[in-house]
Amino acid sequence: MEIANLPIGFRFNPTDAELLYYLKKKVLSLPLPANVIPELEAFQFNPWDLPGGLNENRFFFCKRKKNLMSKCSSFSTDCGYWKSSGKEKQIVAGESNHVIGMMKTFVFYQGRNIKTQWIMQEFTIVAHLKTPFLDQRLMMKVGSWVVCRLYQRKMRARNHGAAELGHSFAQTTPFLPTSPSSSSSSEITDMSSSDLDE
């Protein structure tokens, strides 16, 4: 399937479990359902320098650091650093409560301490182990790849109205919440123009 030919409104927007499905295929060197996740050491870059649309969720396969002693929680770039935030979260498959991966969240700080809206989520596959010594199953992170989801956290506006868009409704064009027939002396100028065709 040519991903480039998707109809308007369709996009790659996987759930956490679907993203881990892609990662599992990658880790096992199996064919991926679609070739949409580039390999890139995303933590080495400022978020605005990474490829993709600024308002889209973006995804990258990165090499996993497997050093036992490595508990790195911060990655520097030339303009700031990615810092881990909050606890790691288990990702479960559907309704099953079966843990299929872990997710760690990083926030980008510009300069020394300016917290930005940029978020990177790092997903890792886990394997479940049986041990001959313990009467329980163990879980551990495996694979030489992780997958990352990059996005900008939305600003929470207090005013749910037009102010969110940076301009007040009342300050711009007057608004008539009616049907066209009530203003027959007016001329509809551009309802038929398609803003997405431009």
Added chain:
Amino acid sequence: MEIANLPIGFRFNPTDAELLYYLKKKVLSLPLPANVIPELEAFQFNPWDLPGGLNENRFFFCKRKKNLMSKCSSFSTDCGYWKSSGKEKQIVAGESNHVIGMMKTFVFYQGRNIKTQWIMQEFTIVAHLKTPFLDQRLMMKVGSWVVCRLYQRKMRARNHGAAELGHSFAQTTPFLPTSPSSSSSSEITDMSSSDLDE
């Protein structure tokens, strides 16, 4: 394109502007990019009775109420009602600041006053008018259809960790954040099973 054949992780998840693009086509009786939005009077139903996956964004074309006097802000169902919430919001096309539609948000209340997480956003096309009398442009809602986006607002968890999933990380399986080679006496049982293949 057969929408049913999309690879895993791809879905119809339009931006507000893309959704208004579909609505404009519908209002003008032009072919839609894809046949993915059913016609349904969504406000007549309890959210859980509407077709589609509970955790997916769902979309419906509904007939617009064009009565001038109708400022209806509440719609009853057999288990509760949809009540409008907050101010109407202008939707602009891209970076242009050109207003292409309006969005009104409704919340579903169960019984008499139990606020739920169910949200319905109602989008309407607007047209821009020139008037011979006023030295400004007017905007008004037009068209015999609106388009609605239904979704469940996510619960905001205070703990960013596993507690969000309803069970504590520590209470379940022990976790080894290492590589497989460090536990050679153990047996990896189900890393290769695909939870999405089920």
